Amino acid sequence: MLTTYTDQLLGKILEFEDNVVRLGGRTQDRGKIKERTIYERAMRMKKQIIGSKLGPARAQKEQLTERMINLLETLQPELLTPETLRQYGAISKEQEASFYSNRAGWITYEDDEQPTGVMSDWLGDSFTHIIVAANLSDEYEEADIEYEALKEMEAEFQTTLQADEFDDSLKGRWIPLGHNYRVQVPFMASEDEVRRAMRSKNVWDINDHVRPAMYQRLKSKVVAGIRKKFDEYNVTYQKLVRDLKIARLEKYAYILGSAKLVGLTTTGLSKNRSLLAAIQPKVLLIEEAAETLEGLVTAGCMPSIEHLILVGDHKQLRGHCSVSELAGAPFNLEISMFERLVNNRLPFDMLQEQRRKFSASTSTHRPANMSWSRYEARDP
Numbered sequence: 001m002l003t004t005y006t007d008q009l010l011g012k013i014l015e016f017e018d019n020v021v022r023l024g025g026r027t028q029d030r031g032k033i034k035e036r037t038i039y040e041r042a043m044r045m046k047k048q049i050i051g052s053k054l055g056p057a058r059a060q061k062e063q064l065t066e067r068m069i070n071l072l073e074t075l076q077p078e079l080l081t082p083e084t085l086r087q088y089g090a091i092s093k094e095q096e097a098s099f100y101s102n103r104a105g106w107i108t109y110e111d112d113e114q115p116t117g118v119m120s121d122w123l124g125d126s127f128t129h130i131i132v133a134a135n136l137s138d139e140y141e142e143a144d145i146e147y148e149a150l151k152e153m154e155a156e157f158q159t160t161l162q163a164d165e166f167d168d169s170l171k172g173r174w175i176p177l178g179h180n181y182r183v184q185v186p187f188m189a190s191e192d193e194v195r196r197a198m199r200s201k202n203v204w205d206i207n208d209h210v211r212p213a214m215y216q217r218l219k220s221k222v223v224a225g226i227r228k229k230f231d232e233y234n235v236t237y238q239k240l241v242r243d244l245k246i247a248r249l250e251k252y253a254y255i256l257g258s259a260k261l262v263g264l265t266t267t268g269l270s271k272n273r274s275l276l277a278a279i280q281p282k283v284l285l286i287e288e289a290a291e292t293l294e295g296l297v298t299a300g301c302m303p304s305i306e307h308l309i310l311v312g313d314h315k316q317l318r319g320h321c322s323v324s325e326l327a328g329a330p331f332n333l334e335i336s337m338f339e340r341l342v343n344n345r346l347p348f349d350m351l352q353e354q355r356r357k358f359s360a361s362t363s364t365h366r367p368a369n370m371s372w373s374r375y376e377a378r379d380p
Contacts, residue, residue: 005288007033010263021256023264023272041255042248049254054247061240065173068233071226072175078115079123079183080219088225090218091203098202115181119215122203126212128184189213253278266296273299280304287311289338293319297337314339 006022013020014032022037034040074084086096099118114120114127187209189197197206197214206214256262257279264272266286284300286292290312301308318334321327327334335343342348 006263006265009287013261017260019260021259021262023256023262024268038252038255042251045251045255049250052247052250053243054251057240057243057247061237061244064233064237064240068230068237069173069175071230071233072177074226075177078179078181079117079119080222081119084222085218088222090221094201095203098204123183123211123215124208126184126186127181130180130182183212183215185212185216249275266292270296270299273302277302277304283307283309285309285311290314290336291317291319292336293321293333294337294340310338312338314342
């Protein structure tokens, strides 16, 4: 079912049953259905689940996130500072002190053409301004795409928008690491010269043409140290994310388990199959089943299901198979389970009389002798 069908059905159910949960946050309703989404219910839930790791996992994840951000912010300045180089073991304390002690008496001035600071003074003029490349995609206009292909792309995007919890935004803190300048090595220093420079106690005694090569060597050591530490953090972060996800699922399972009815789309059914299996539902009802691909229905056939109800009209539109080669014979993936069971003459009930009014534009799409059909799969 698409989002609108789900909300319409839930709206009717709420007229006589209040204990309903809407699984999936993408709903156009801003009233009763919105209040019963799993997210809203979880936010209002005050009861703590015994043994839940939700609180500790969230706190540890936030603390680790701050440490990872602080680690990346080390690379934000245009040039690494002597303090950073010493912190990661690239230079000694004596070398760090020499950057400042031997700089005394120097007159420095700000220059828009290069960075400023003690490291900039030490490197001299070994800087190149980084030119940001233009966006090559701007050269291609939308008109270059064939009209039919463009319409298919739009239709696919609109279908995706109707799926549960679609969100194309990136979450989290943004840490920009782009620089405006690059340290350029104008002359090739030998390996012996770089090694001697690395052992020098006074960094100002190092020849000018060796300094850029030495800085690049020092920077590589710092970046390698940051990457190693970040990888260690990332392993712990992934574990905390899994713990947090499990804790949230435990909370969601508790909410769903206390509801009499859970409403969701077929896309949400596939995405949340493990969560639904945890509450062991016994009845599954698929509305607009004739337009629902069989794979989506099969995903809902969990071991606990005792009664499958398919409601739809196989005389109208079929489901859409995204791979056209598989839609027709011999695969026939566009044929729903509902239509296949009806074609195979399994028992089904069909309404003979339509008890609602249609506008002139709507009534032309539905045959006069066919309004609704329903197939109920029962245990033998």
